[in-house]
Structure formats: structure tokens, C-alpha cells
Amino acid sequence: MNEIAWNKLGAYLNETQILGSIQNTLYWDQNTIMPREGASWRADQLTYLAKILHERTSSNVLSDLIISAETELKGSNEVDEVQFKSKMKNIELLKKELDRQSRIDPVLVEHLARAKSRGYESWQQAKENSEYKIFLPYFRELIKLRIEESKQISNKLSPWETLAQPYEPDITKEWLFKIFNPIKEAIPSMLKSTKQVKKDKWDLDNNSQKYLSEKLLDVFGRDKNLVAVAESPHPFSITLGPRDFRVTTRIVKGEPFSSFLATAHEWGHSVYEQGLPSQSHQWFAWPLGQATSMAIHESQSLFWENRIVKSKAFSESFFKFFIEKGCPLKNYEELWKSMNIFKGGLNRVEADELSYGLHILIRTELEIELIEGNLDPEDLPFEWNNMYEKLLGVKPPNDKLGCLQDVHWSEGAFGYFPSYLLGHLISAQITSKLEEDLGLIENLIANQSYKSIIDWLKENVHKYGRSLNSMELVKDVTKLELSPNYFISYLEKKINLLN
Amino acid sequence: MNEIAWNKLGAYLNETQILGSIQNTLYWDQNTIMPREGASWRADQLTYLAKILHERTSSNVLSDLIISAETELKGSNEVDEVQFKSKMKNIELLKKELDRQSRIDPVLVEHLARAKSRGYESWQQAKENSEYKIFLPYFRELIKLRIEESKQISNKLSPWETLAQPYEPDITKEWLFKIFNPIKEAIPSMLKSTKQVKKDKWDLDNNSQKYLSEKLLDVFGRDKNLVAVAESPHPFSITLGPRDFRVTTRIVKGEPFSSFLATAHEWGHSVYEQGLPSQSHQWFAWPLGQATSMAIHESQSLFWENRIVKSKAFSESFFKFFIEKGCPLKNYEELWKSMNIFKGGLNRVEADELSYGLHILIRTELEIELIEGNLDPEDLPFEWNNMYEKLLGVKPPNDKLGCLQDVHWSEGAFGYFPSYLLGHLISAQITSKLEEDLGLIENLIANQSYKSIIDWLKENVHKYGRSLNSMELVKDVTKLELSPNYFISYLEKKINLLN
Numbered sequence: 001m002n003e004i005a006w007n008k009l010g011a012y013l014n015e016t017q018i019l020g021s022i023q024n025t026l027y028w029d030q031n032t033i034m035p036r037e038g039a040s041w042r043a044d045q046l047t048y049l050a051k052i053l054h055e056r057t058s059s060n061v062l063s064d065l066i067i068s069a070e071t072e073l074k075g076s077n078e079v080d081e082v083q084f085k086s087k088m089k090n091i092e093l094l095k096k097e098l099d100r101q102s103r104i105d106p107v108l109v110e111h112l113a114r115a116k117s118r119g120y121e122s123w124q125q126a127k128e129n130s131e132y133k134i135f136l137p138y139f140r141e142l143i144k145l146r147i148e149e150s151k152q153i154s155n156k157l158s159p160w161e162t163l164a165q166p167y168e169p170d171i172t173k174e175w176l177f178k179i180f181n182p183i184k185e186a187i188p189s190m191l192k193s194t195k196q197v198k199k200d201k202w203d204l205d206n207n208s209q210k211y212l213s214e215k216l217l218d219v220f221g222r223d224k225n226l227v228a229v230a231e232s233p234h235p236f237s238i239t240l241g242p243r244d245f246r247v248t249t250r251i252v253k254g255e256p257f258s259s260f261l262a263t264a265h266e267w268g269h270s271v272y273e274q275g276l277p278s279q280s281h282q283w284f285a286w287p288l289g290q291a292t293s294m295a296i297h298e299s300q301s302l303f304w305e306n307r308i309v310k311s312k313a314f315s316e317s318f319f320k321f322f323i324e325k326g327c328p329l330k331n332y333e334e335l336w337k338s339m340n341i342f343k344g345g346l347n348r349v350e351a352d353e354l355s356y357g358l359h360i361l362i363r364t365e366l367e368i369e370l371i372e373g374n375l376d377p378e379d380l381p382f383e384w385n386n387m388y389e390k391l392l393g394v395k396p397p398n399d400k401l402g403c404l405q406d407v408h409w410s411e412g413a414f415g416y417f418p419s420y421l422l423g424h425l426i427s428a429q430i431t432s433k434l435e436e437d438l439g440l441i442e443n444l445i446a447n448q449s450y451k452s453i454i455d456w457l458k459e460n461v462h463k464y465g466r467s468l469n470s471m472e473l474v475k476d477v478t479k480l481e482l483s484p485n486y487f488i489s490y491l492e493k494k495i496n497l498l499n
Numbered sequence: 500m501n502e503i504a505w506n507k508l509g510a511y512l513n514e515t516q517i518l519g520s521i522q523n524t525l526y527w528d529q530n531t532i533m534p535r536e537g538a539s540w541r542a543d544q545l546t547y548l549a550k551i552l553h554e555r556t557s558s559n560v561l562s563d564l565i566i567s568a569e570t571e572l573k574g575s576n577e578v579d580e581v582q583f584k585s586k587m588k589n590i591e592l593l594k595k596e597l598d599r600q601s602r603i604d605p606v607l608v609e610h611l612a613r614a615k616s617r618g619y620e621s622w623q624q625a626k627e628n629s630e631y632k633i634f635l636p637y638f639r640e641l642i643k644l645r646i647e648e649s650k651q652i653s654n655k656l657s658p659w660e661t662l663a664q665p666y667e668p669d670i671t672k673e674w675l676f677k678i679f680n681p682i683k684e685a686i687p688s689m690l691k692s693t694k695q696v697k698k699d700k701w702d703l704d705n706n707s708q709k710y711l712s713e714k715l716l717d718v719f720g721r722d723k724n725l726v727a728v729a730e731s732p733h734p735f736s737i738t739l740g741p742r743d744f745r746v747t748t749r750i751v752k753g754e755p756f757s758s759f760l761a762t763a764h765e766w767g768h769s770v771y772e773q774g775l776p777s778q779s780h781q782w783f784a785w786p787l788g789q790a791t792s793m794a795i796h797e798s799q800s801l802f803w804e805n806r807i808v809k810s811k812a813f814s815e816s817f818f819k820f821f822i823e824k825g826c827p828l829k830n831y832e833e834l835w836k837s838m839n840i841f842k843g844g845l846n847r848v849e850a851d852e853l854s855y856g857l858h859i860l861i862r863t864e865l866e867i868e869l870i871e872g873n874l875d876p877e878d879l880p881f882e883w884n885n886m887y888e889k890l891l892g893v894k895p896p897n898d899k900l901g902c903l904q905d906v907h908w909s910e911g912a913f914g915y916f917p918s919y920l921l922g923h924l925i926s927a928q929i930t931s932k933l934e935e936d937l938g939l940i941e942n943l944i945a946n947q948s949y950k951s952i953i954d955w956l957k958e959n960v961h962k963y964g965r966s967l968n969s970m971e972l973v974k975d976v977t978k979l980e981l982s983p984n985y986f987i988s989y990l991e992k993k994i995n996l997l998n
Contacts, residue, residue: 018547021540022521029524033531036724038743041520045740048517207706225535241544244537 003076005068006087010285012065013094016056017285023049025240032230032248036124043117050113051106058101066094086281086288089467093287100165103153108145115142116412123410124233130400132381135410140377142412143370150371160371164415167294168422169469173368176418179425180364182484183357188391190354190491194342195499200328204256208325213249213263215321216309220267220450227270234407235262235349237269237301242284245270255350256327257339261305262349268304269297271454275462282465293470294416298423299430300457306353306424307431308453312336312497313445340498344392346401353424354491355392360421362387363406367414426474428486430461433478502575504567505586509784511564512593515555516784522548524739531729531747535623542616549612550605557600565593585780585787588966592786599664602652607644614641615911622909623732629899631880634909639876641911642869649870659870663914666793667921668968672867675917678924679863681983682856687890689853689990693841694998699827703755707824712748712762714820715808719766719949726769733906734761734848736768736800741783744769754849755826756838760804761848767803768796770953774961781964792969793915797922798929799956805852805923806930807952811835811996812944839997843891845900852923853990854891859920861886862905866913925973927985929960932977 023046030042056062070091078084119135119142126135150159157165157172164171204212217229232248239245247266252258272291282288291297308314315336322335329335342352348359366383369375375383384403389395396402408416431441434456438444444453460477474482522545529541555561569590577583618634618641625634649658656664656671663670703711716728731747738744746765751757771790781787790796807813814835821834828834841851847858865882868874874882883902888894895901907915930940933955937943943952959976973981 014543015547018544022525022544022548025528025544026521026524029528033727033729033745034739035722035727035743035745037722038740041740041743044513045517045521045524048514049521223534223536228532228534230532240533241537241540244534244540246532246534 003072005065005072006281009065009069009094010281012056012062013285016053019049019053019056021240023053024238028230028238028240028246031232031234031236039117039121043114043121046117047110047113051110054101054104054106054109058098058104058106062094062098063102066091066098086467090281090286090288093466097287100153104149105152108149108152112142112145112149112412115145119410119412120407123404123407127400127404130398130404132399132404135404136377139409142409143377146412146414147371147373158372160368160415163371164418167413167416167419169293170471171415171418176364176422179482179484180357180361180418180421182488183421183425184361186484186488187354187357190495191342191344193499194354194495196343197337197341199338199341201254202256202328203254204325204327206251209251209256209259211325212260212321216260216263216318217267219318219448220271220304221454222267226274229263235266237266237273239270239273242278245274252350258350261309261339264309265301265305268301271304271457272297272300272462275454275458277463277465282467288465288467290466292464292466292468292473294419295422295426296461296470296473298419299426300423300461302420302423303427303431303457307427307441308445310336310339310353311442311445313442315339317445317448337498340494342495342498344394346388346392346394346396347405349405354495357421357424358391360417362391363417364421367409367417371414422470422482425482425484425487426470428490429474429478429480429482431490432486433460502571504564504571505780508564508568509780509782511555511561512784515552518548518552518555520739522552523737527729527737527739527745530731530733530735538616538620542613542620545616546609546612550609553600553603553605553608556596557603557605561593561597562601565590565597585966589780589786592965596786599652603648604651607648607651611641611644611648611911614644618909618911619906622903622906626899626903629897629903631898631903634903635876638908641908642876642913645911645913646870646872657871659867659914662870663917666912666915666918668792669970670914670917675863675921678981678983679856679860679917679920681987682920682924683860685983685987686853686856689994690841690843692998693853693994695842696836696840698837698840700753701755701827702753703824703826705750708750708755708758710824711759711820715759715762715817716766718817718947719763719770719803720953721766725773728762734765736765736772738769738772741777744773751849757849760808760838763808764800764804767800770803770956771796771799771961774953774957776962776964781966787964787966789965791963791965791967791972793918794921794925795960795969795972797918798925799922799960801919801922802926802930802956806926806940807944809835809838809852810941810944812941814838816944816947836997839993841994841997843893845887845891845893845895846904848904852993856920856923857890859916861890862916863920866908866916870913921969921981924981924983924986925969927989928973928977928979928981930989931985932959 026042026045026049030039034042070088073084073087073091078087115138119138122135122138126132146163147159150162154162161172213229217227226243227245227247230246230248231250233250235247235249237245237247247263247270249259249262249266276284276291277289278284284290312333315332319329319332319335322329327335329338340352342354344355344358345351348356348363351359362384366375366380366387369383370377370380381399381403385396388402408414434453435441438449438452438456444450461473464473464476468476471482474480525541525544525548529538533541569587572583572586572590577586614637618637621634621637625631645662646658649661653661660671712728716726725742726744726746729745729747730749732749734747734749736744736746746762746769748758748761748765775783775790776788777783783789811832814831818828818831818834821828826834828837839851841853843854843857844850847855847862850858861883865874865879865886868882869876869879880898880902884895887901907913933952934940937948937951937955943949960972963972963975967975970981973979
């Protein structure tokens with residue numbers, strides 16, 4: 001097959017990905033080590049990159065390259081139907097993204113990039129001082145600009161739906177609430193059914209926590225030449241090159257599992273990225289070489305955090321390392337129970353699997369209201385606190401522990417939050433299939449079969465990249481549509497075990 | 500004054516500096532935390548940036564902008580002669596740099612960027628395995644390309660002189676050896692005159708070393724919101740934005756002062772960068788806002804490392820912290836003497852002030868031979884080892900401790916090494932003036948007057964940026980041409996004190 005146009009398109013996408021990965025590198029640096037005073041220049045750098053990236057992803061040059069590649073492909077003697085189809089899928093996704101980018105005014109792109117940097121910076125200050133008002137003017141501006149963006153992009157989807165597409169392609173509010181409502185109904189009574197475990201205060205020093213997180217990654221099979229680790233105020237995972245993966249964690253005073261669990265979570269994200277296809281037209285620079293959605297991404301991170309690390313078998317295998325570092329718990333059952341206290345709290349990241357869904361439901365509802373113009377940003381703390389009191393039975397004593405706790409909105413990310421809860425549901429449904437194929441998770445953990453688990457996930461989930469969207473992928477793996485029932489039934493079993 | 504053309508040029512330079520600082524950020528990341536497998540993609544990123552940076556710094560657009568700004572400035576009613584002169588200096592430096600960049604073939608720029616990345620990568624491997632042969636083919640290629648570059652740039656200067664200009668503007672071999680020869684003659688007999696101190700083996704654990712380095716920076720007045728610190732295989736200092744400074748250090752087993760002294764050294768570099776002018780046409784993005792030469796840069800780093808930290812007064816003030824961390828030395832005199840053992844050794848970075856010059860002389864002579872075609876890269880280890888035996892009386896047992904010890908050549912940096920020794924000379928000469936103005940260094944240290952020292956350096960050295968070249972600056976501060984005598988006499992006094 002003559003692939004002249006195809007290769008030209010590939011070279012163009014490669015350069016775009018070079019710039020995109022540079023942007024990621026600046027983001028990584030900003031969040032792990034950049035001194036605070038660097039923020040303003042960093043914003044200039046990111047704004048500049050956002051501008052030239054938008055030029056590249058919305059250009060007529062790209063449009064012509066896509067059309068030429070498509071024409072060439074259709075006229076070629078490509079006889080392998082699978083190859084042909086997957087190449088056409090690349091073209092389809094590129095066209096969709098080009099269409100989206102072309103609709104956005106370049107001036108808005110620059111304004112947005114700057115507003116995101118300012119938002120993040122003011123959020124950091126606001127959080128430190130627990131003073132929502134510091135953040136408010138920047139947040140208001142960010143919301144205004146993102147609403148404008150959504151209107152430039154689409155008049156078919158609602159503003160929130162439009163902004164959520166990059167995280168979860170094809171998502172609608174209607175579909176989302178159909179999936180979420182059973183969860184919203186089920187959790188509160190389940191929360192009441194859990195027996196309260198008294199949580200004795202204890203902690204581990206920073207070095208011990210670092211040691212345990214390193215140990216965890218060792219056991220999971222982290223290759224140090226491939227995956228670097230650092231600390232950041234908000235843990236994240238990011239890919240900086242086809243063979244350059246990064247994860248962060250953070251140490252929270254008084255929360256001895258926080259860093260450990262965050263490490264497991266971010267590891268899950270990274271394993272997904274490491275398992276993405278990386279050959280030819282499914283490469284890093286092509287759509288097919290990328291993660292299909294943030295819900296799938298979160299299903300992978302939540303799997304490692306909850307199904308692996310919060311399991312009883314894992315506590316049994318890891319208890320010795322905790323003891324080595326001075327953990328005062330008596331036995332592995334205590335360790336397991338300490339990592340699984342089901343109780344409504346203020347903090348999403350530190351929340352248990354059961355109440356976690358409520359944290360997401362609150363954020364999802366609030367961000368829809370904010371973006372669709374039904375909630376003035378000024379009223380966010382009040383509404384936030386109200387909903388926490390109503391759904392979780394706790395009232396944030398200040399904004400730091402309340403509506404300022406998460407980084408997402410400060411960077412203009414609206415539409416991301418549902419991915420976490422969708423991720424829980426997807427993880428539960430996919431894990432049921434994994435257990436059918438490989439046997440019970442608890443046994444796999446007891447046998448330290450992490451490599452088998454990773455291989456299975458790669459083969460059944462990761463390797464598809466964007467060739468299937470998230471719902472197609474779930475159906476492909478489990479032969480069923482996504483349902484909240486797997487997650488609910490998993491939680492019920494776990495509560496029984498714990499009680 | 501109507502500054503339309505001037506501001507247009509400023510905006511262009513600003514974008515160039517955004518890209519340049521992004522390049523620096525990638526370099527920082529590569530050397531501090533990037534996992535090894537990331538190297539190949541990082542090379543792609545750096546090659547891409549080198550290409551577009553070269554386009555920008557050699558473009559007709561830039562040429563036109565410079566000419567317009569110059570015409571505007573000359574026709575303006577700028578009455579402040581100092582302002583006028585310094586703006587004209589910017590124009591002069593921009594023209595010179597444009598001329599240099601325009602002569603280099605863009606294809607060569609790409610090849611060079613790639614060869615530098617490969618050189619660095621293969622050097623790391625070669626060093627780890629102490630196997631020069633791993634590095635040799637990449638080194639050979641790098642030398643070939645840099646010779647080609649030098650020929651494209653200039654037929655007036657020799658190849659080595661041409662490559663050395665960006666580090667030390669206006670340097671010639673003749674001038675250099677006139678300055679260096681008295682040093683080459685003086686050091687060997689001085690080395691013989693030092694009394695040998697027996698060096699007992701001791702070490703500090705990593706955390707203690709980190710603590711001492713942090714303490715050092717605290718005492719010097721580091722602002723954590725401005726200066727970030729990390730570890731890297733080869734310590735360096737780098738500026739990533741007008742208010743974003745980074746320094747690294749490294750911990751060497753069995754060398755309890757190594758990390759501490761590297762921190763002081765890199766701090767000196769950073770203080771210089773922090774003190775550069777930052778207003779208007781002397782800003783970060785303009786030539787005048789930049790460091791004037793690497794010799795001046797090294798004079799600043801060597802000042803903090805040697806004149807401050809290796810002084811007796813400093814040992815007296817810092818001994819308590821060493822004791823706190825389990826240092827077995829009896830008193831501060833012992834600490835001081837341990838930091839000042841004058842003895843020929845294999846390693847440049849760990850070398851004392853006296854033998855240091857010989858390490859530089861060896862490298863300077865060898866790199867001139869390599870670049871001017873008189874030494875085949877294959878023969879480097881042999882020549883290196885020979886010269887070490889002859890001048891320093893030690894023979895490297897392997898290439899890791901020999902010609903592979905430094906990073907510079909692996910990144911294609913030829914012409915940098917003399918800056919270190921020139922820096923020693925400049926530091927000595929400038930310090931004599933500093934002592935005239937502020938009193939003896941030992942007293943300043945005893946009184947913890949680091950702020951006065953920094954203020955003096957800023958006022959007399961840093962704030963000039965590139966408005967004076969290094970030799971003009973030395974003359975401006977000390978009223979005399981650069982001479983090796985200050986350094987030689989400083990060393991003689993120190994040897995007397997130690998003996």
C-alpha cells in the first residue's frame with residue numbers, strides 16, 4: 001500500500017504530540033517542584049503552547065492532510081479489513097476533534113489558558129487561607145469563558161455535556177443520571193447498615209510512608225526506568241512520552257493510608273497508559289493510541305486502589321511492611337478494617353468506596369448547575385455545605401475542607417467528576433469478568449499474581465486505546481451494557497464481610 | 500518616545516524566551532527525574548524545540564524587527580544618554596547573535612540537537628559501565644558536527660574559539676594561555692609545598708547531607724518560593740523563568756562535603772541569575788537581562804563555594820550543624836582542614852582550589868586538540884590519563900574516574916571548561932575589591948552578613964547583565980585588567996594558614 005498521505009498526516013500528528021507532551025511536562029513540573037513565584041511565567045509558557053497547539057489542531061493544513069489520507073486509504077488495496085477499519089476509526093476521531101477545535105475562537109483559547117493558570121494559582125492561595133473569596137473572581141471568569149467555549153462548540157448538546165465530551169465521549173446528562181440514580185438511592189441506607197469502627201488516631205512518619213509506597217510499586221512491578229514518582233499537592237498520573245510515565249502522591253498528616261492509597265490509584269492510571277497500543281497507526285501520536293475515556297481511566301485506578309489494596313488478602317500480604325515501619329495495629333484484619341471504614345466524611349480523596357459516590361453526585365450536580373447558569377459561583381460554598389449535610393451528614397467547617405478541596409474546577413475542568421463514579425461501576429463490572437477468567441481476586445493477590453492481572457487488563461481493556469468508546473469497551477469485555485448493579489452488589493458483599 | 504518597533508521586537512524576543520525557557524524546563528526535568536526510557540522521546544522534543552528556536556533566532560522577521568527598532572531608536576528623542584547607549588547595546592548584541600545563528604544550516608541544527616541527546620544518553624551508559632567505547636561513536640559524531648558548525652559560523656576565529664564564544668564572548672586562545680600560563684607554572688610547586696593532612700574515612704547518611712544543604716541555603720537566605728532544589732547526576736543551576744530558579748546537588752558516597760559544596764556552588768550561580776536586571780529593555784527576554792559570560796558565572800559560584808564555605812569562619816559557624824548530624828570531627832579547625840585538603844586527585848568537582856586549575860588546564864588543552872583536529876577521539880582516554888599522571892601525579896584506574904567524569908562534552912559543550920579557571924581568577928580579583936568595600940570576608944561570615952555580600956555582588960556585578968562583557972566588568976569593578984596574581988596570592992596565603 002502506498003502510504004504517502006498517511007505518513008504525512010502521521011508526521012504532523014507526531015509534531016502535535018511533541019508539543020502536547022511538552023505541555024504535559026510543564027504541567028508535571030508546575031505541580032511537583034516549580035517554586036511558587038514561577039507561576040506567572042509558567043502561565044505565559046502554557047498560554048503560548050495552548051495557542052500554537054490550537055492552531056495546529058484546528059488548521060486547514062490538518063484538514064487537508066486528513067482528507068488526503070482518507071482518500072488515499074479508501075483508494076488503496078488495503079485488504080486487511082481490521083487494519084482498514086481501525087485506520088478509518090483514526091480518521092473519524094481526527095475529524096471529530098478537528099471539527100471541535102475549529103469552532104473555538106483562538107482568542108478564547110488564549111484567554112482560557114491564562115484563566116486556567118490564574119484559577120489554579122488563586123485556588124492554591126484560597127485553599128491555603130481557606131478563603132473562597134480569593135478564588136471567586138478567577139473562578140467566575142473561568143466559568144464564563146468555558147460557557148462561551150461550549151457555545152462556540154455545540155448548539156446540540158447542553159453546555160455541561162459539551163464540556164464533558166473530551167473526558168467521556170458521547171456522554172449525556174440523561175444517560176448519566178439513569179446510571180447514577182440507583183446509586184444515589186442505594187448508598188444512604190447502605191451507609192446506615194455499616195457497623196461503625198472506632199478509629200484510633202495513629203500516623204506514620206514521612207519516610208515510612210514513602211517506603212511503603214515504594215514497596216507497593218515494587219510489588220506491582222514498577223520499572224524505575226519507565227515510571228518516575230514525585231509528590232504534589234494533588235496526586236495525579238501523567239504520560240510525558242511513549243516510554244515516560246509519571247505518578248505523584250502526597251502525604252497527609254494524620255492519614256497514614258493516604259499516600260499509600262493515592263500511589264495505588266495513580267499506579268492504576270499509569271498501568272492503563274503503559275498498556276495502550278504503541279505500534280504503527282495505533283501509536284502515541286494517533287487517536288487510537290490514546291486512552292478512550294476518563295471513566296475507563298478511573299476504572300483502572302480505582303481497581304488498584306480498591307479491589308487490590310483495600311482487599312483483605314492484600315492487607316494480609318502487606319501487614320509485615322506496616323509493622324516494620326511502626327504501625328500500631330494488632331493484625332492484618334485490623335489493617336484491613338482500618339483501610340475500610342465506611343463512614344460519610346468531608347473529603348473525597350480520602351473517602352471509602354461506599355460514600356465516595358455521594359461526593360461525586362454532589363460535585364456532578366453542582367458543576368452542571370454552575371455551567372448551565374443555575375448557580376452563581378458566589379453561592380457555591382453554601383450549596384456545597386448544604387448538600388454535604390443532607391447526603392453525607394457532615395458539614396464542612398471551612399471552605400478548605402469544603403468546596404476548595406479539589407483541584408479540578410480551578411483548572412477549568414468541568415465534566416470530569418462523573419468519571420470517578422462511572423469508573424467505580426466499570427471497575428466492578430469488568431472485575432467480575434476478570435474473576436471469571438482468572439479466578440478470585442483474593443486468590444490472585446494471595447499468590448502475588450499481579451503480572452497476570454496486568455496482562456489480563458492489557459489484553460482486555462488497555463490495548464484497545466480509542467478504537468472502542470467506553471461503553472463499547474464495557475460491552476465488548478463483559479457482553480453487557482454498563483449497569484450499576486455490579487458495583488452495588490460488590491459493596492453489599494463487602495459490607496457483610498466487614499460487619 | 501514612540502516605541503512601536505521597539506515593543507514589537509520585545510514581543511518577539513519574549514516569545515523566543517518562552518521557548519528557550521521551555522527548553523530549559525525539559526533539560527531540568529531530564530536531569531533530575533525523567534525515567535531513563537524517556538530519553539528518546541525527550542530527544543525528539545528537544546530537537547523540535549532546537550529547530551523552531553533556530554528558525555526564530557535566524558529569521559528575516561527578526562532581522563527586520565531589529566533594523567526597525569534601531570532606526571526608530573536613532574530617530575527618537577531619547578535624551579537620556581545612558582538609556583540610549585544601553586538600548587543600542589541590546590541592538591548590537593542581537594545583531595551579533597542573529598549573524599551567528601543565520602550562518603548555521605537548519606539541517607545541522609537538527610542533527611546537532613539529536614547528537615547532543617544521544618551523546619548525553621550514551622555518556623550516561625558509558626560512565627555507568629566505565630566503558631568509553633560505548634560513548635565513542637556518538638562523541639565522534641558530535642565533534643564532527645560541532646566542527647562543521649564552527650566552520651559555518653566563522654572563518655576568522657579557530658574552530659575551538661568559535662565554539663567558545665557563547666560561553667566567553669571575545670575569547671581567543673592566545674589571550675587565554677597568556678592568563679593561564681602563570682597558573683600552570685605556579686601550581687605544581689605550590690602543591691608540593693602543602694603539608695599532607697591524613698584524611699580519615701567518614702561519611703554522613705543521605706538525609707543528614709540533605710539537611711546540611713538545606714540549612715546552608717537557609718542561612719544564605721534562599722527564598723523557597725523562588726528557588727527549588729533537586730538532585731541530579733551532575734549538579735547544575737538553571738533559570739526557568741524571571742522568577743523561577745533551580746539548583747541541583749548530588750550525594751557522593753564517601754564524600755561527606757560533596758553535596759554541601761555543590762549546593763554552595765550552584766547557589767552562587769543562582770544568586771547571579773537572581774541579581775540580573777529585570778526591568779524594561781534589560782529584562783529576561785533581552786540580551787542585557789542575561790548573564791554576560793560563563794567565566795563571570797563561575798566566578799560567582801566559586802566565590803560561594805570557596806571563599807565562603809571553605810573559609811575558616813564558615814566552619815566555625817557551621818560546625819554545630821555537622822556535629823548535630825554525627826560528624827566525627829573534633830572541632831571546627833578539623834572541619835575546615837577537612838574541607839581544604841590540597842592534594843592532586845582524579846576528580847575535578849571534588850578537587851581543592853589549588854589543584855582545580857590543573858584539571859581545567861588538562862581539559863582545555865584536550866578539547867582544543869579534539870576540536871582543532873589534532874586528537875582523534877579514540878585516543879582521548881590515553882591522553883587524558885597521561886596528562887593526569889604528568890600534572891597531578893595520579894593515573895585514573897578506569898574511564899569512569901577519568902575522561903568520562905564530566906557531562907560537558909557529552910552534550911557537545913566545548914569551550915566551557917576554561918570558564919571555571921577564569922572564574923577562580925575573576926572571583927579572587929573581585930573579592931579583593933569586595934573586601935576593600937565591606938571588610939574582610941572572614942568577618943562578614945562571622946557576622947552572618949550574607950545579605951550585605953549579596954547586595955554588594957548585585958550592585959557591582961550582577962546588575963550589569965550583558966551591558967559589559969566579562970573583561971570590561973572586571974575592569975569596571977576593580978579598575979584593573981584581569982590578572983592571575985590575585986588568585987595565586989590568595990592561594991599562597993591560604994596554604995600558609997593551613998600549614
